[in-house]
Amino acid sequence: MSDLIIVESPTKVKTIKKYLGSGYEVVSSKGHIRDLPKSKMSIDFKKNFEPKYVDMPGKEDVIKELKSYAKKCDKVYLATDPDREGEAISWHIAQILDLDLDDDNRVTFNEITQSGIKNGMSNPRKLDIDLVNAQQARRILDRIVGYKLSPFLWKKVRRGLSAGRVQSVAVRLVVDREIERNNFVSEEYWTIEAKLTAPSSRKQFDAKFYGKNNEKLEIKSKEESDAVLSALENEKFIVGNVKKGTARKSPAPPFITSTLQQEASIRLGFQVKRTMRIAQELYEGVDVEGMGAVGLITYMRTDSLRVSDEAALAAEKYILETYGKQYLPPSRRVYKTKKNVQDAHEAIRPSLPDLTPERVKSSLSAEQYKLYKLIWERFIASQMANAVHNTTSADINAGEYLFRASGYAVKFDGFTALYEAAVDGETKEKNFLPELESGDICKVKSIGGNQHFTQPPPRYTEHSLVKAMEENGIGRPSTYAPTISTIVSRMYVEREGKALKPTALGDVTTQLMKDHFKHIVDAKFTAKMEKDLDSVENGDMEWVDALKVFYDDFEKTLKKAETDLDGVRVKVPDEETDEKCELCGKNLVIKIGRFGKFLACPGFPECKFTKKIVHQAEGSCPVCGKKLLLKKSKKGRSFYGCEGYPECNFLSWYTPTAEKCPRCGKTLFKKGGKSGKLICETAECGFERPLNSND
Numbered sequence: 001m002s003d004l005i006i007v008e009s010p011t012k013v014k015t016i017k018k019y020l021g022s023g024y025e026v027v028s029s030k031g032h033i034r035d036l037p038k039s040k041m042s043i044d045f046k047k048n049f050e051p052k053y054v055d056m057p058g059k060e061d062v063i064k065e066l067k068s069y070a071k072k073c074d075k076v077y078l079a080t081d082p083d084r085e086g087e088a089i090s091w092h093i094a095q096i097l098d099l100d101l102d103d104d105n106r107v108t109f110n111e112i113t114q115s116g117i118k119n120g121m122s123n124p125r126k127l128d129i130d131l132v133n134a135q136q137a138r139r140i141l142d143r144i145v146g147y148k149l150s151p152f153l154w155k156k157v158r159r160g161l162s163a164g165r166v167q168s169v170a171v172r173l174v175v176d177r178e179i180e181r182n183n184f185v186s187e188e189y190w191t192i193e194a195k196l197t198a199p200s201s202r203k204q205f206d207a208k209f210y211g212k213n214n215e216k217l218e219i220k221s222k223e224e225s226d227a228v229l230s231a232l233e234n235e236k237f238i239v240g241n242v243k244k245g246t247a248r249k250s251p252a253p254p255f256i257t258s259t260l261q262q263e264a265s266i267r268l269g270f271q272v273k274r275t276m277r278i279a280q281e282l283y284e285g286v287d288v289e290g291m292g293a294v295g296l297i298t299y300m301r302t303d304s305l306r307v308s309d310e311a312a313l314a315a316e317k318y319i320l321e322t323y324g325k326q327y328l329p330p331s332r333r334v335y336k337t338k339k340n341v342q343d344a345h346e347a348i349r350p351s352l353p354d355l356t357p358e359r360v361k362s363s364l365s366a367e368q369y370k371l372y373k374l375i376w377e378r379f380i381a382s383q384m385a386n387a388v389h390n391t392t393s394a395d396i397n398a399g400e401y402l403f404r405a406s407g408y409a410v411k412f413d414g415f416t417a418l419y420e421a422a423v424d425g426e427t428k429e430k431n432f433l434p435e436l437e438s439g440d441i442c443k444v445k446s447i448g449g450n451q452h453f454t455q456p457p458p459r460y461t462e463h464s465l466v467k468a469m470e471e472n473g474i475g476r477p478s479t480y481a482p483t484i485s486t487i488v489s490r491m492y493v494e495r496e497g498k499a500l501k502p503t504a505l506g507d508v509t510t511q512l513m514k515d516h517f518k519h520i521v522d523a524k525f526t527a528k529m530e531k532d533l534d535s536v537e538n539g540d541m542e543w544v545d546a547l548k549v550f551y552d553d554f555e556k557t558l559k560k561a562e563t564d565l566d567g568v569r570v571k572v573p574d575e576e577t578d579e580k581c582e583l584c585g586k587n588l589v590i591k592i593g594r595f596g597k598f599l600a601c602p603g604f605p606e607c608k609f610t611k612k613i614v615h616q617a618e619g620s621c622p623v624c625g626k627k628l629l630l631k632k633s634k635k636g637r638s639f640y641g642c643e644g645y646p647e648c649n650f651l652s653w654y655t656p657t658a659e660k661c662p663r664c665g666k667t668l669f670k671k672g673g674k675s676g677k678l679i680c681e682t683a684e685c686g687f688e689r690p691l692n693s694n695d
Helices: 010-020 060-072 084-096 114-122 129-156 167-183 222-232 257-268 272-284 309-322 357-363 366-382 462-472 480-489 504-516 523-537 543-564
Strands: 003-007 024-028 075-078 188-198 201-212 237-249 286-288 292-294 387-398 401-412 441-453 493-496 499-502 575-580 587-593 596-600 615-620 627-632 638-642 655-660 667-671 677-680 688-690
Touching: 003 010, 003 060, 010 024, 010 114, 010 272, 010 292, 024 060, 060 084, 075 084, 084 129, 129 504, 129 523, 129 543, 167 462, 167 480, 167 499, 167 504, 167 523, 188 222, 188 237, 222 401, 222 441, 237 401, 257 272, 257 366, 257 462, 257 480, 272 366, 272 462, 272 480, 286 357, 309 366, 357 366, 462 480, 462 523, 480 493, 499 504, 504 543, 523 543, 615 655, 615 667
Parallel strands: 003 024, 003 075
Antiparallel strands: 188 201, 188 441, 201 401, 237 387, 237 441, 286 292, 387 401, 493 499, 575 587, 587 596, 615 627, 627 638, 655 667, 667 677, 677 688
């Protein structure tokens, strides 16, 4: 006889079994096994929102297997993921297997390592019903919104639409940002920059115009800029006040879910969904050469910055041995977690800090290695000493006008020897500044005015939307990735490069929600609901009370909206194109159907002409010379294929360019990112060259 460990994901089974050894059976529930049925509401509102759960279709064999193992084993341990969702899955398993809910049969693993599993198995506990109820309340809330509000949108806008408590607020953020951009009025302004040399150095440095008579002066036009430049023509540039100092820069804390998603987007170009998929793989376990299956990172759905003493000590040891004592801070760093944050887990960190990225590189895929390296470096750097910079700033007087120059030199690199957090859109300025003394007369190498225009706020990207959701308290770490995937797949939002832009459908539905369901799309109201769910989890609020707070107002609002919009149907405006209908000659419009966008004749139903939207790429097919089209695989991956398919079946996963091969004259394709290369896809040619700055 043996003990049974039930985990959530099948990929954990091998790793956990290796560490537990004989005497244990480890099986997977493969996620949820019970849920609300898809076909109906399944919530009894008269019985305090009592949910009617059913065994999930397709899970019959899994349930049968779990029951079979449970009968043969002495003890059953529930080891699903350490969060609300995992607690609920364990609760459902306990009910199906008729386990005692008061038994200490729940174990959690913050990391899938020998010590992590040993600690989890050494500290079994009862199922946390408060955690289960928090998940139930969220699930029921989302069911109420989805199953009552979505049919309303079907009647008033279009069939197949969906609304969600979190997704609708996320769409509103994107829509509101677009409104800001459309209403933005750009203003002209000018800057003046002088390139100077000091008596102590022939190397040029930059000084920027500040103002006049020691007061800041804003230049609004070319005329004003030219007037200042004219006044400066015969002036000497004399160094005035020089300030020297020391600045200390602290490392960023280790990752939480939101910061990992943001950093991976900026540094690696990963979409949020991809980041979480790879992180899940690293957490659940990877076969490492010489070690077997190892969970390389701690649990990746967390908003806590806590780090265990064991991990901090391991990091200190690595820093001491690799960099030296001067790279350790005077005392261990402790990062303060924000208020109202669940502290059940640690920050995201390497489970074995001494397992460097280079040691495991050969065992990981390229994307796994990149993400592990990012997590590992961020964590180790978070435990290192400050960087120290010598700073200099100088006032430079030119008659009654004032210029300023500033720069720094690295005195001690500290944590930056390993890692420095990325800043989206940041451009590194030249920081050179020579030795300057008050009274020095600088030579002017060049001086000129530059025209600028104030810019509207940028569209959200995936990482900036995650940041906005976190700052506004919308959703939780586990919801960021699925929320963004949903609003894009449901075509409320579309990608334009890395930017997220609302569609006409997103505009119309959001305006409808603002007019008639302002609470649903209100960030503060949604954040309040999240806090109520946290209160349920902490045992400070009954889950039924949390639902009542929401539902009583929601039901009244829905009835009023149905009355106010009785007989009204809101039209989603079509986007007109220059392409003509092949049957009647009208300009085709872009419509959205079940499978995405397509072209259609606005004369429907008299004219039923439709056409696929094709995106022509640069270059031409290297096989037959026809146009290349951007296409999507069944899994949504982009590739380029010949428009002559199926007669010509050429395809490439690489991006075609306008450049021709110098050997054979065929189109060159771009392979890889910034450090990639241009290649010829003609097999008999084989030409390739590294990318340069012009590519």
